[in-house]
Amino acid sequence: MSPQSAVLESFDFQAWLRGRIQQAEDMLVQTLPGEDVVPGRLHEAMRYAVLGGGKRIRAALVYAAGEASLQSSVAAAAQQIALNHAASAVELIHAYSLVHDDLPCMDDDTLRRGRPTVHVQFDEATAMLAGDALQPLAFESLADMPIAPALVVQAIQLLAGAVGSRGMVGGQAIDCDSVGQVLSQDALQQMHRMKTGALLEASVLLGGIVAGASSTTREGLTRYAAAIGLAFQVADDILDVTADTATLGKTAGKDALENKPTYVSTLGLEGSRELLHELREEARMALLPLGPSAAPLASLADYIVGRDR
Numbered sequence: 259m260s261p262q263s264a265v266l267e268s269f270d271f272q273a274w275l276r277g278r279i280q281q282a283e284d285m286l287v288q289t290l291p292g293e294d295v296v297p298g299r300l301h302e303a304m305r306y307a308v309l310g311g312g313k314r315i316r317a318a319l320v321y322a323a324g325e326a327s328l329q330s331s332v333a334a335a336a337q338q339i340a341l342n343h344a345a346s347a348v349e350l351i352h353a354y355s356l357v358h359d360d361l362p363c364m365d366d367d368t369l370r371r372g373r374p375t376v377h378v379q380f381d382e383a384t385a386m387l388a389g390d391a392l393q394p395l396a397f398e399s400l401a402d403m404p405i406a407p408a409l410v411v412q413a414i415q416l417l418a419g420a421v422g423s424r425g426m427v428g429g430q431a432i433d434c435d436s437v438g439q440v441l442s443q444d445a446l447q448q449m450h451r452m453k454t455g456a457l458l459e460a461s462v463l464l465g466g467i468v469a470g471a472s473s474t475t476r477e478g479l480t481r482y483a484a485a486i487g488l489a490f491q492v493a494d495d496i497l498d499v500t501a502d503t504a505t506l507g508k509t510a511g512k513d514a515l516e517n518k519p520t521y522v523s524t525l526g527l528e529g530s531r532e533l534l535h536e537l538r539e540e541a542r543m544a545l546l547p548l549g550p551s552a553a554p555l556a557s558l559a560d561y562i563v564g565r566d567r
C-alpha cells in the first residue's frame with residue numbers, strides 16, 4: 259500500500275465531516291441577524307432558510323480544499339477564521355438559490371429539507387426578500403475575512419463570477435428556458451456546469467485562496483472541482499428517479515414530471531451511473547499531486563457520488 263493510500267484508509271471521514279459541519283453551522287448562527295433585529299420576520303425567514311438542515315457539502319468543500327492547500331499542516335488562527343467565513347458564504351448563497359428556486363414562478367415546490375419551503379412557511383414576498391438578503395450577507399462574510407486584502411478581493415471576485423449570469427443564475431435561466439426540450443449532452447453539461455457546478459467549484463477554489471494554495475495545488479483543485487461539480491448533478495438526476503420524497507426531503511420524480519432534460523433522460527440510468535464513476539476517478543486522479551492532505555477532498559468525492567439524499 260502506498261503512503262497516500264494508507265492515510266486515506268485511516269482517515270475518519272465521518273468524524274471529520276461532523277466537525278466541519280458543526281463549525282460551519284456555528285458560524286452561520288453567528289452571521290445571520292437574530293429575529294430580535296428589525297425586520298424580525300425577514301430575519302426569521304432567513305434563519306429558517308439557512309439553519310433548517312442541509313448536507314453542508316459546499317462548506318465541507320471549502321474546509322477540505324483549505325486543509326489540502328495549507329503550506330504548513332496547521333492552519334494559522336486567521337486562516338481558520340477565514341475558512342469559517344468562506345464556508346458560511348457559500349452556504350448562504352446556496353440557501354438563497356434554493357429559496358428562489360422553490361418559488362411559484364420557478365419550480366413551485368412546497369417541500370425542502372423535509373420542511374415546508376420558505377414561501378409556504380412565510381409568504382412569497384418574504385421568501386423573495388429573504389433570498390435577496392442572503393446574497394449580500396454572503397459577500398459581507400467574505401469581506402470580513404481576516405487575511406491579506408488581495409486574497410479577500412480574489413475570493414469576492416471568484417464567488418461573484420460563479421453565481422452571477424455567467425454562472426449559477428445564468429444556468430438557472432437556461433434551465434427555465436429548456437423545459438420540454440431535448441438537449442444534447444454538451445448543452446446539458448454547460449447548463450449544469452453553470453447552474454450547480456459553478457458554486458461547488460467556487461467552494462473548492464475559495465478554500466484554496468484562503469489557505470494560500472500554490473499554483474500546482476490550484477491546478478489540482480480546479481480539475482477536481484470541475485469533476486465533482488458535474489458528478490454532483492449526475493448523482494442528483496439519478497436520485498430524482500431512484501430515491502423517494504421522504505429520503506430526499508424534497509419532491510422526488512419532479513424532473514420527469516416536468517419533462518426536464520436530465521442526465522438520466524439523456525444517457526439513461528446505466529449511462530449516468532457510468533459517467534458518475536468516470537467523474538469520481540477523474541476527481542481522485544486530480545488530487546494525486548496534492549498528497550495525503552487531500553484525504554478529506556477524496557472522501558468528499560466518494561460521498562458526493564455515493565450519497566442517498
Ligand code: GRG
Nearest residue numbers: 312313314355356358359426427430453454494
Ligand atoms: C438563482 C433561483 C436561482 C437558482 C440557482 C442551484 C439552483 C440554481 C437551484 C437549486 C435547484 C436544485 C434543486 C438543483 C439541483 C441540484 C441542487 C443544488 C440540489 C440541492 O443541493 P444539496 O443536495 O442541498 O446540496 P442541501 O439541502 O443538502 O443543502
